[in-house]
Amino acid sequence: MAAGTARTVSRRLGESLLAFVGWWLAAWLVSLAYPAVADYLPISLIWVANALAYGAVLSLGARLIPAFTLAALTWNIARGDALPEIVIGTGAFLVVMLFVIGFSRLLETRVDQDQARRLLRVPIIAITSASVFTLLGVWQFAGGGLPAIELIIALWLSEATSVLLFTPLVQQVVTASARHHGPPRFRPITGVIAAWTLTAFLVLAALLLVGRQDGAGREWLPYLALTVPMLAVYLLPTSVTRFAVAGFVLVWVGVHYVVFTRPDGMVEVNALLNGQMIIFTATLIAFLAIESVLSFELANQRLKAARLRDGVTDLYNDLGLTRRLRELAAPDQPHRRLALIGVQIPDVDDLSALIGLDEVHRVERLIGETLREVRPSPEIASGRLQPGLFAMLVPEHGEADRATMIATHLRAAIDRAEREGQLPTARQGVRLAVLDTVTAGDQQHLTTVLLMACQKDAEHDDRPFHHHREPAIHLIEDHRRTLEWVRNLREALAGETAAGGFVLFAQPIVDRHDPGAHRIEVLLRWRAPDGRIESPGAFLEIAEHFGLMPKIDRWVLDRALATVDRQAAGIHLTEIAINLSGDSLAGDWLPSRIETLLDEHHWPAERLCLEITETMLIRDTARAQRNLAALHELGVAIAIDDFGTGRATFSYLQHYPVDELKIDGSFVRRLAESSFDREVVKTTRALADHLGCRVVAEFVETPRQIELLEELGVHFHQGYGVAEPMPLDDYLTSLPSD
Numbered sequence: 001m002a003a004g005t006a007r008t009v010s011r012r013l014g015e016s017l018l019a020f021v022g023w024w025l026a027a028w029l030v031s032l033a034y035p036a037v038a039d040y041l042p043i044s045l046i047w048v049a050n051a052l053a054y055g056a057v058l059s060l061g062a063r064l065i066p067a068f069t070l071a072a073l074t075w076n077i078a079r080g081d082a083l084p085e086i087v088i089g090t091g092a093f094l095v096v097m098l099f100v101i102g103f104s105r106l107l108e109t110r111v112d113q114d115q116a117r118r119l120l121r122v123p124i125i126a127i128t129s130a131s132v133f134t135l136l137g138v139w140q141f142a143g144g145g146l147p148a149i150e151l152i153i154a155l156w157l158s159e160a161t162s163v164l165l166f167t168p169l170v171q172q173v174v175t176a177s178a179r180h181h182g183p184p185r186f187r188p189i190t191g192v193i194a195a196w197t198l199t200a201f202l203v204l205a206a207l208l209l210v211g212r213q214d215g216a217g218r219e220w221l222p223y224l225a226l227t228v229p230m231l232a233v234y235l236l237p238t239s240v241t242r243f244a245v246a247g248f249v250l251v252w253v254g255v256h257y258v259v260f261t262r263p264d265g266m267v268e269v270n271a272l273l274n275g276q277m278i279i280f281t282a283t284l285i286a287f288l289a290i291e292s293v294l295s296f297e298l299a300n301q302r303l304k305a306a307r308l309r310d311g312v313t314d315l316y317n318d319l320g321l322t323r324r325l326r327e328l329a330a331p332d333q334p335h336r337r338l339a340l341i342g343v344q345i346p347d348v349d350d351l352s353a354l355i356g357l358d359e360v361h362r363v364e365r366l367i368g369e370t371l372r373e374v375r376p377s378p379e380i381a382s383g384r385l386q387p388g389l390f391a392m393l394v395p396e397h398g399e400a401d402r403a404t405m406i407a408t409h410l411r412a413a414i415d416r417a418e419r420e421g422q423l424p425t426a427r428q429g430v431r432l433a434v435l436d437t438v439t440a441g442d443q444q445h446l447t448t449v450l451l452m453a454c455q456k457d458a459e460h461d462d463r464p465f466h467h468h469r470e471p472a473i474h475l476i477e478d479h480r481r482t483l484e485w486v487r488n489l490r491e492a493l494a495g496e497t498a499a500g501g502f503v504l505f506a507q508p509i510v511d512r513h514d515p516g517a518h519r520i521e522v523l524l525r526w527r528a529p530d531g532r533i534e535s536p537g538a539f540l541e542i543a544e545h546f547g548l549m550p551k552i553d554r555w556v557l558d559r560a561l562a563t564v565d566r567q568a569a570g571i572h573l574t575e576i577a578i579n580l581s582g583d584s585l586a587g588d589w590l591p592s593r594i595e596t597l598l599d600e601h602h603w604p605a606e607r608l609c610l611e612i613t614e615t616m617l618i619r620d621t622a623r624a625q626r627n628l629a630a631l632h633e634l635g636v637a638i639a640i641d642d643f644g645t646g647r648a649t650f651s652y653l654q655h656y657p658v659d660e661l662k663i664d665g666s667f668v669r670r671l672a673e674s675s676f677d678r679e680v681v682k683t684t685r686a687l688a689d690h691l692g693c694r695v696v697a698e699f700v701e702t703p704r705q706i707e708l709l710e711e712l713g714v715h716f717h718q719g720y721g722v723a724e725p726m727p728l729d730d731y732l733t734s735l736p737s738d
Contacts, residue, residue, distance in 0.1 A: 016063075022056075033254060050162065055170025059170065095132070096128060114299075118291045125167065157279075199231065207255050228248055229249065230289060316383030324381040339401075342454050343430060367390055368390070380393065403436070433450065433468060437471055449475050501526070508718070509575075558597060565603060567732040578608070579610075587627075591630040610636055611640075639659065643661045661693050663681055669699055671704075672705065678708065697719075698718050
């Protein structure tokens with residue numbers, strides 16, 4: 001902090017010194033350029049110096065006023081002015097500079113349109129400064145009597161012209177220097193610039209030559225010069241227009257004074273005034289034209305910039321961030337690679353309905369500010385790609401992983417804001433993901449890549465963010481495979497099996513105390529066109545994400561009951577168990593649909609068991625409770641699958657009618673080695689006895705496991721060690737037909 005303060009003080013001192021020297025240099029050069037006038041008039045030719053000061057004060061603020069005031073004070077002392085003239089002259093300059101600051105601030109607060117401010121600011125300052133310094137000049141002349149009205153007007157016009165020319169010129173130079181951290185950059189000389197320069201030179205030469213002669217040309221030629229600044233406005237690049245106009249007018253003034261100064265050093269006042277009026281008119285017209293053109297260009301630039309910015313957070317939008325990605329991914333960039341950080345507010349549409357769009361926008365603005373705060377360098381670009389989805393492009397220069405560091409700080413800031421209640425995300429949390437590498441080729445899929453990466457973060461609660469270390473294109477390939485699965489699933493549900501279809505398998509559940517009973521669990525598989533069988537892990541999560549599970553559950557229920565009804569051996573089944581998803585469990589169609597299917601396929605409700613997984617997401621628990629109660633009253637058995645692995649173990653037992661507990665295979669696999677697993681099985685068996693439920697052990701694979709389960713009182717077994725799954729039709733065919 002101390003180093004930063006020292007740099008600021010050093011910079012401010014440098015600015016003040018430059019202001020002091022610049023003002024002095026401008027005043028000295030003008031006096032040197034017009035010695036006859038300087039000797040003839042009892043006032044200082046400081047019009048240009050004052051105009052430069054106003055431009056610098058408008059650009060950099062009031063901190064330069066002391067330096068300019070000191071420059072004017074020392075100038076007046078160096079000229080040998082009397083004390084009253086020194087005090088009044090310096091005071092008048094100070095008052096005008098304070099007016100410049102105050103009037104500019106007034107315009108900023110009272111005038112909304114930028115073009116109006118630009119057209120009012122400098123002309124009003126020019127009128128004020130010219131009026132003040134003309135009155136000062138009249139006062140200085142007062143010792144020898146009031147000057148001629150022509151001279152008073154000429155003084156006013158000279159000051160006003162200087163302000164109109166040089167005040168906006170200095171503003172342009174300072175603004176360009178601040179933007180580019182150096183002097184303003186100009187375009188190379190083109191044919192148009194060369195042609196305009198030649199025209200200006202010829203006009204000035206004609207003014208000088210014709211002006212020395214008596215004739216009509218001396219009267220009308222200055223009006224021809226009026227067109228030269230206008231040509232500059234409409235032909236030259238805006239970056240050089242002010243310089244060109246100022247240079248032309250400055251030389252024109254010099255030619256004007258040379259032409260109208262007699263050999264004895266006296267000035268032709270009337271001719272001088274007429275020419276000065278023309279020069280002022282040319283300057284004013286050029287100023288208004290330049291400001292109009294610049295206002296138009298600035299408006300276009302703002303419109304172009306607005307196309308790249310997000311209206312809610314003022315970050316980049318999708319278009320702006322992809323353009324920035326192309327720039328940062330260019331081969332000439334110095335960084336080693338480009339990383340990407342994604343932030344997502346999940347289900348932002350539902351959140352808008354819950355808390356209101358204005359509140360969601362407030363949350364998004366807060367996230368936008370957080371992104372700005374945690375970025376360590378301005379080169380890192382942040383954007384809001386769509387409602388609820390944000391991104392940061394992080395150039396990685398060295399070996400240090402800046403993206404991971406930023407993501408860690410970002411997660412801490414987001415978690416803190418959530419704890420403090422500033423991020424009401426309906427307890428879903430803000431998702432965060434880091435992609436190690438993105439390229440220019442990823443720009444077309446940037447939103448998709450981030451959505452998929454953030455989705456992976458939602459699948460894991462044990463880490464602050466998802467870290468994708470492979471190329472981003474792998475996420476796109478995964479997404480394509482996902483969309484292919486969605487298409488194939490929908491076609492299969494519609495009866496189209498060209499790309500594959502569902503097939504039902506059966507896995508027996510063996511009762512060691514009743515070997516003649518035939519219980520099965522119906523398992524869903526996918527048969528590819530080449531006959532390959534895919535496990536449900538390949539597609540069920542996709543189906544759930546895209547809302548297809550209710551349709552799949554209805555297909556399984558209908559097809560399973562139709563199959564056992566169609567085959568005569570189906571009558572020997574003691575029970576058929578079918579899995580239900582959380583979406584189906586909370587569906588209002590479930591009880592009536594199952595009752596209809598049982599009637600259609602002549603299957604007793606007592607021989608149907610519906611399995612619900614303890615880890616499934618149930619969106620409407622109240623409706624699920626009513627549905628299960630209705631089914632249980634109908635006679636359908638209810639089983640809790642994967643018992644012991646979820647967080648809702650006892651909640652399920654408390655709220656749902658349960659007939660069967662299926663011990664998760666993770667407690668069965670190491671039954672012989674783990675006393676803890678044996679205790680879990682034992683406790684589950686005791687709990688089931690208390691509830692009047694039966695217990696089924698899953699993933700039974702070895703004789704030793706069967707032996708231990710028997711010792712622990714669990715005699716319903718399911719697993720590869722008991723019987724492997726097989727197609728449902730094949731299983732039914734294997735049953736006795738009598």
